[in-house]
Amino acid sequence: MITKFGTLFAGHVDLPEVGYDAPPVNSYWLPNGQLATVYAKTEAIAKFMDRSGYETLWLAEHHFQREGYECISNILMLAVHLCHLTEKLKIGSAFNIPPMWHPLRLAEDYATADFLTGGRVIFGIGRGYHTREVEVFGAPLLDKDANRDLFEEQIEVIFKAFNESSFSHHGKYYDIPPKVPYRGYELEEITLVPRPLNLPVECWQPIVSASERGLNLMAKYSIKGVIGGGAAPGGAADKVVDAWQRVQANHGRELPRGGDLNVGFSCYIADTEEQAIEEATKYFEENVKMFAPLGFVGGLTDEQIAATADPLRVKSAGLPTLKDAIKAGSWLCGPPDLIIEKLMDVQKRLPGLEQITLNNTIGMPQDAILEQLDRFASNVMPAFKDQ
Numbered sequence: 001m002i003t004k005f006g007t008l009f010a011g012h013v014d015l016p017e018v019g020y021d022a023p024p025v026n027s028y029w030l031p032n033g034q035l036a037t038v039y040a041k042t043e044a045i046a047k048f049m050d051r052s053g054y055e056t057l058w059l060a061e062h063h064f065q066r067e068g069y070e071c072i073s074n075i076l077m078l079a080v081h082l083c084h085l086t087e088k089l090k091i092g093s094a095f096n097i098p099p100m101w102h103p104l105r106l107a108e109d110y111a112t113a114d115f116l117t118g119g120r121v122i123f124g125i126g127r128g129y130h131t132r133e134v135e136v137f138g139a140p141l142l143d144k145d146a147n148r149d150l151f152e153e154q155i156e157v158i159f160k161a162f163n164e165s166s167f168s169h170h171g172k173y174y175d176i177p178p179k180v181p182y183r184g185y186e187l188e189e190i191t192l193v194p195r196p197l198n199l200p201v202e203c204w205q206p207i208v209s210a211s212e213r214g215l216n217l218m219a220k221y222s223i224k225g226v227i228g229g230g231a232a233p234g235g236a237a238d239k240v241v242d243a244w245q246r247v248q249a250n251h252g253r254e255l256p257r258g259g260d261l262n263v264g265f266s267c268y269i270a271d272t273e274e275q276a277i278e279e280a281t282k283y284f285e286e287n288v289k290m291f292a293p294l295g296f297v298g299g300l301t302d303e304q305i306a307a308t309a310d311p312l313r314v315k316s317a318g319l320p321t322l323k324d325a326i327k328a329g330s331w332l333c334g335p336p337d338l339i340i341e342k343l344m345d346v347q348k349r350l351p352g353l354e355q356i357t358l359n360n361t362i363g364m365p366q367d368a369i370l371e372q373l374d375r376f377a378s379n380v381m382p383a384f385k386d387q
Contacts, residue, residue, distance in 0.1 A: 002347045002384050004355045006056035007373065008094055008264060009045055010362065011038050011072035018363035019282030024309040025289050028067035038071040041366045042078065043085060048370050050086035052377040053385070056122065057082070058094035058357060063133045069290055069362050076113045076121065083117035091117075094226065094357075095126035095206060098154040099139035099147060103174070104192070107161040111196040119197055124204040125158075125223075127151045129294060149173075152217055159221050161192040162201050204262065210243040219251040228264030228330065228359065237329075241350065258350025264357040266331045269375040273334035277322055280333055284322040286363030292319075336379035343380070 013034055017023065046057050059078065062070035072078060079091035098106060113121040127148065128134040131141050140146035153171045160167040166189040169176040177187045205218055207225045218225060227240055241258065248255050268283075270276035291297055292308045297320065307317035325331040332339050347353065358376065360369050 001351065001387060002343065002353055002356055003387075004055040005358070005376070005381055005384075006054055006058055006090075006092065006262075006355065007045070007049065007358045007360055008058040008060070009042060009360045009369075010060040010070045011042070011062060012360075012362045012364075013037050013041065013068040013071060014365040015068060015286075015363060018286040020285045020289070020314045021311060022282075022286070024311065025067055025069075025293075026309060030066060030068045035066070035068060035071050039078070042072070043082065044366055045360075045369060045373070046082045046086055046089055046091070048373055050089040052373065053381060054089065054373070054377065055355070056090040056092045056357075058092040058124070060094055061096050061100070062130065063100070064136065076109045079121045080113050080116050083120045088120075090120045090122055092122035092204065093124035094204070095124040097126055097128040097134065098158065099128050099134050099141070099150055100137040101154075103154040103157040104161060104176070107158045107192055110201070111162075111192060111194050114196040114198060114201075115194060122204065123201050124226075125155065126206050129296070148213070155217065155221060159201075162196055163199065165195075166191045207240055207244065210240045212243075212247065215243060215247040216251075219247050219253070224260040224262065226262045226264065226357070228357075238349075256352030259352030261350070261353055262355040262357055263346065263350070263353060264359050265329075266325070266359045266361050267339060267372070267376065268331070268333045269336060269339060269372060269379070270333075271335055273338060276333035276335075277326070280331075280361075281322050283361040283363045284325060284331070287361050288319055289314075290362050336375070339376075339380050340383045343384070347384075 013030065014037070015022070015028075042059070049057055059072050059075045060070055061072065061075050063073050065071055075091075075093045075096055079093075082089070082091050096106060096110075110121070110123050128139075128141055134141035134147070139150060150173055153173050156171070157169050157174055157176065160169060168189045177190045180187050200222065203221065203223045204226050205223045207215070207227050217223075225244055227237070241261070244261065245255065245257060248260070266284075268276045268280035270279055288297055289308045292300055292305050300319070304317045304319055307313040308319070322331060322333070326333055332342050343356065358373075364372075
C-alpha cells in the first residue's frame with residue numbers, strides 16, 4: 001500500500017529558456033555563481049517538503065556539468081546540511097556512484113552522515129552513465145563489462161566495511177589491506193571507523209535494464225530497487241517488476257508484488273489534463289534534449305538524436321511527445337482526481353509498493369517545483385494517507 005511520497009531533485013538550476021525552442025544543451029556554459037544557486041534551490045525544496053508531509057528528498061551525484069542540469073557533486077555533505085535545516089525529512093542518495101569513489105571513502109562518508117543526522121540519510125548506489133564524469137575520475141564506463149566488474153567488487157568492499165567488525169578483501173581492483181608493517185605487527189585486517197549507526201544499512205539502486213546479473217547482485221546484498229529513478233524511464237513496467245519478483249524469490253524472499261521497490265513518475269498537476277500537457281511539454285522536451293544523446297530515450301535513430309541539438313530540425317524529427325510518455329505510464333498529467341486514479345491503479349497492481357517518488361524534470365524552475373509539490377501534497381497525498 002502506498003503510504004510514503006518523495007521527490008527526486010537531480011540538481012538543475014533555473015534556466016532562462018527550456019524546451020525545443022531553447023538553445024541546445026551543449027551551448028550552455030553557465031557562470032559559477034549561477035551554478036551555485038543549486039544549493040539555495042535544494043534548501044527551499046527540502047524545507048517545503050519537510051513541512052508538507054513528504055518522506056524523502058532524493059538527490060543525485062554528478063560532476064562537471066557546466067550546463068546547469070545536474071550540479072550536486074556531494075550528496076552526503078549536502079544531506080547533512082539539509083538535515084540540520086529540517087526536522088523529519090529524510091535525504092536519499094539517488095545515487096552515489098562508487099566508480100567515482102574509493103569504496104572505503106564512500107563507506108566512511110556515509111557512516112559519518114548516518115551518525116550526524118541520526119539515521120536520516122538513505123544510502124543509494126549506481127554505476128553511472130556520464131562518460132565525462134566516470135572516465136574523468138579514472139574509472140571505466142565506455143567498457144561496460146569493466147564498469148560492472150569494478151562496481152560489483154566495490155559493493156562487496158562497502159558491505160564488508162559496513163557489516164564486519166574487521167575485514168580484508170583481496171580482489172582484482174582492491175587489495176585491502178596491503179601487507180605492510182604497522183606499529184610492530186603485519187597488517188592483515190582493517191576496521192571502518194565509525195561503522196554506520198544503523199545496521200543493516202538500507203540501500204537502494206536503480207533498475208534500468210533489469211538484467212539477471214544486476215538483479216542477482218541486488219538480491220545478494222538485500223539492496224532495494226528504484227524504477228524510474230534518475231535518467232531511467234519512469235512508471236511501473238510489468239516486465240521489470242516481474243523480473244524483480246522472480247529473482248527475489250530465487251533468493252528465498254517471497255515479497256508481495258512491488259515489495260522493496262520505489263517507483264518514480266514525472267507528474268504535473270493542473271486544472272485539466274490538456275492544461276497540464278500544455279504547461280509541462282517544455283519540461284518534457286528539455287528532458288529529451290538532455291538524455292537522448294546519452295541513450296536514455298529509447299527507440300531513436302542516430303538522426304533523431306542529432307536533431308535534439310538543432311533547434312531548426314528538432315520539431316520535425318518525429319521525437320516522442322509528452323502524450324506518448326503519458327500513454328507509456330512514465331508521466332502523470334492532469335487534475336488531482338486523475339492523478340489519484342492512476343496511482344490507485346498502480347497500488348492495485350502492486351500491493352507491496354509503499355513508496356512513490358515524483359521526478360522533478362530537468363528545466364523546471366524552483367517556483368514551479370514548489371507549486372507542484374504543494375498541489376500534490378494538498379490534493380493527492382491525503383487520498384493515500386487516509387486509507
